[in-house]
Amino acid sequence: MGRVFLHQHQHHGQRHRFNREVARLIDEQTRYAAELELVMQNEVVAEGKETIAKERTVAAHEIARRAAEKALTAAQATHAAREKGLGVTERLQVLKQEYLLVHEQNLTTEFERLRVATDGATADINQPD
Incomplete structure (x- = not known):
């Protein structure tokens, strides 16, 4: 009886x-x-371009949202591994x-997309009317 309890307690601690x-x-x-x-946001404030600040804030929120999704995916992968024993x-x-792979892929693509988006926005602002 004591062994069963100890085993369950140990398993509970691992969980x-x-x-x-x-x-x-x-x-x-x-x-x-x-x-x-x-x-x-700090970088944008230093540049004094409010339009770009809004775009970058939206992009940062998108990165945070995707990061949360990826973290959930990683947690689901470990749950599946637990189910496999x-x-x-x-x-x-x-x-x-899973976390490192997703983190690396996400940052690479998001920073590149953000760089291209903000370069375009800067060019638009700097063009004379």
Whole structure:
């Protein structure tokens, strides 16, 4: 009887550790998106171009939204791994791989898209009427 309880308690602790790790990664991604938004807003204020500030703020919100979606996708991938019977360590590996891959792809494409969008907006503002 004591063994069954101990095993269940141990499994419960692993689940908590796994859930804490997922929450930490989601918090980290959300914090990063907020920092990115702040940096972008500060850069725009320094340039004094309100139109670009609005566009960049919208883009930063979009990045944050996509980041939250990607974090959810990563959490779902680890849930699927748990359903397949993988241990906590293996599930965390799945989560970290998914997170890093998505993070790298997302930042590369979003920064490029943002750069192109803001370069175009700057050109429009600087053109004489």
